[in-house]
Amino acid sequence: MxxxxxxxxxxxxxxxxxxxxxxxxxxxxxxGIPFSGAMDKRNFQLLNSLLQNDxxxxxxxxxxxxxxxxxxxxxxxxxxSGNVSFKxxxxxxxxxxxxxxxxxLKNGDEVDIQSTNKSVYGYFSINGTFGxxxxxxxxxxxxxxxxxxxxxxxxSKDLEIEILDINNSFNKRKLQYLGSTIENIRxxxxxxxxxxxxxxxxxxxxxxxxxxxxxxxxxxxxxxxxIENIVDPNIKSEGLVKGVIQITSAGDPIIMLSDHGTIGGYxxxxxVISADYDRLVQLTPGSNIKFKxxxxxxxxxxxxxxxxxxxxxISQIK
Amino acid sequence: MIKNILNLGDAALYCDFxxxxxxxxxxNVIKYFYHIKKLNLKGITNLTxxxxxxxxxxxxxxxSFSSLKKKIENIEIKENNKLEKNxxxxxxxCEDNFALDIKRVENKLKLKSEIILEKFFSKNYFCYMTGFxxxxxxxxxxxxxxxLKRLETPRVKVPKGSVGITEQFCxxxxxxxxxxxxxxxxxxxxxxxxxxxxxxxxxxxGDTIKFYRITLxxxxxxxx
Numbered sequence: 001m002x003x004x005x006x007x008x009x010x011x012x013x014x015x016x017x018x019x020x021x022x023x024x025x026x027x028x029x030x031x032g033i034p035f036s037g038a039m040d041k042r043n044f045q046l047l048n049s050l051l052q053n054d055x056x057x058x059x060x061x062x063x064x065x066x067x068x069x070x071x072x073x074x075x076x077x078x079x080x081s082g083n084v085s086f087k088x089x090x091x092x093x094x095x096x097x098x099x100x101x102x103x104x105l106k107n108g109d110e111v112d113i114q115s116t117n118k119s120v121y122g123y124f125s126i127n128g129t130f131g132x133x134x135x136x137x138x139x140x141x142x143x144x145x146x147x148x149x150x151x152x153x154x155x156s157k158d159l160e161i162e163i164l165d166i167n168n169s170f171n172k173r174k175l176q177y178l179g180s181t182i183e184n185i186r187x188x189x190x191x192x193x194x195x196x197x198x199x200x201x202x203x204x205x206x207x208x209x210x211x212x213x214x215x216x217x218x219x220x221x222x223x224x225x226x227i228e229n230i231v232d233p234n235i236k237s238e239g240l241v242k243g244v245i246q247i248t249s250a251g252d253p254i255i256m257l258s259d260h261g262t263i264g265g266y267x268x269x270x271x272v273i274s275a276d277y278d279r280l281v282q283l284t285p286g287s288n289i290k291f292k293x294x295x296x297x298x299x300x301x302x303x304x305x306x307x308x309x310x311x312x313x314i315s316q317i318k
Numbered sequence: 319m320i321k322n323i324l325n326l327g328d329a330a331l332y333c334d335f336x337x338x339x340x341x342x343x344x345x346n347v348i349k350y351f352y353h354i355k356k357l358n359l360k361g362i363t364n365l366t367x368x369x370x371x372x373x374x375x376x377x378x379x380x381x382s383f384s385s386l387k388k389k390i391e392n393i394e395i396k397e398n399n400k401l402e403k404n405x406x407x408x409x410x411x412c413e414d415n416f417a418l419d420i421k422r423v424e425n426k427l428k429l430k431s432e433i434i435l436e437k438f439f440s441k442n443y444f445c446y447m448t449g450f451x452x453x454x455x456x457x458x459x460x461x462x463x464x465x466l467k468r469l470e471t472p473r474v475k476v477p478k479g480s481v482g483i484t485e486q487f488c489x490x491x492x493x494x495x496x497x498x499x500x501x502x503x504x505x506x507x508x509x510x511x512x513x514x515x516x517x518x519x520x521x522x523x524g525d526t527i528k529f530y531r532i533t534l535x536x537x538x539x540x541x542x
Binding site: 191243273308 | 339353383447
């Protein structure tokens with residue numbers, strides 16, 4: 001590619017935990033590789049729909065603070081999903097941008113993604129395709145196992161983000177979306193629920209837990225009433241799935257998230273339902289979390305409702 | 319051979335093969351794992367075999383718990399299905415700066431380090447499962463007199479290649495990661511190869527491992 005034909009972003013500031021993500025990789029748990037993929041799947045889907053990209057196109061995920069990017073190339077549109085504050089800096093002006101709205105970028109323009117608001121993850125993409133390598137069918141970066149583009153590492157300053165092609169038939173679109181408002185995180189009782197004392201089981205649902213700073217793409221550690229194990233603080237190691245809440249030997253809950261270790265030996269008290277996973281990952285350290293018990297049948301129905309709601313939002317994009 | 323199928327959350331089956339950890343139960347888990355993997359069923363998104371459980375993750379858009387449970391219950395596996403087994407030899411160096419916990423192990427087992435290592439290297443080990451981090455093999459069983467608990471406080475960083483023991487098991491740290499196993503040595507051999515996407519694991523469930531001892535010079539030679 002001749003350099004004058006190149007379209008790319010230069011990273012002026014990397015932000016926190018900035019990585020490429022798509023829907024993740026399947027069928028590798030047995031060798032120790034988790035799904036990975038965008039933490040908040042709804043915001044991932046909305047972003048690709050807004051930009052008229054394929055449903056599994058790579059996007060850039062960031063946590064708390066996003067990257068500051070400078071663009072070089074021919075005209076392009078970008079969009080951001082999540083609850084995000086960002087500025088668009090051109091030669092003429094500096095404007096505050098809105099999430100779920102597409103903006104034009106010209107050669108030399110900058111996007112400064114300052115922060116996510118009352119949430120953890122945000123997403124950035126363009127009307128086109130980033131030049132990424134695929135590992136086991138996915139471009140998701142898993143920094144723990146160092147799998148994915150950029151040698152499996154998060155983005156760093158001065159890195160250049162290549163754009164392979166730009167969709168020229170693109171129309172600018174937007175969506176009014178305020179995010180979900182349900183308060184409790186709904187869970188299904190786990191395979192080791194009876195390892196815990198009756199009073200601890202009650203406390204688990206009646207009291208609230210605080211999300212600690214020890215939270216990342218692998219897991220979320222909680223602090224609150226100690227959950228008393230009356231059987232055995234360890235089980236024979238067995239498979240985990242995302243959303244599983246294990247209780248450590250110290251009596252604290254730890255929730256498995258998208259880059260989690262694939263097997264573990266702590267008893268499982270409950271599992272977060274699929275419909276509530278996107279909301280769970282967006283809860284910030286320091287905030288409180290309260291759990292509500294639902295049946296498996298209800299969880300399956302709630303997932304269908306979650307999918308309908310996502311599709312409904314996609315149909316509202318204009 | 320599956321005793322019971324429960325749900326793990328709303329998008330995974332929890333297939334229970336028993337509560338003991340032995341090679342017979344584990345071989346049944348592994349047989350089911352390979353059998354279901356070969357069926358390549360659309361909508362199954364992950365299979366996680368472990369000592370005595372098999373977790374089957376699925377796409378909620380394709381299956382419900384009861385529909386997939388029925389499908390799995392109807393799978394018939396012949397008892398005499400042979401497992402494919404490989405014997406894999408892995409070099410380990412036990413020089414002082416690699417054998418991070420040899421002193422602790424000496425104290426706990428009340429054995430001299432040379433005896434500990436002799437016992438460790440005299441046996442072949444069966445691979446029960448791989449995972450936790452990419453490619454990490456869980457191997458067993460250690461002799462009765464070699465068994466001890468994990469470290470009271472886990473290390474924040476266990477060096478890549480570390481070979482550790484705990485209870486009846488040993489393993490190899492395929493990446494630098496936190497961990498609490500008692501480290502006896504280090505292998506220069508790459509156990510997980512990201513660039514080999516069709517077969518990244520050197521060791522797979524059902525395989526047999528033979529560790530052999532090497533000197534620091536040999537270690538550096540292989541590492542080069």
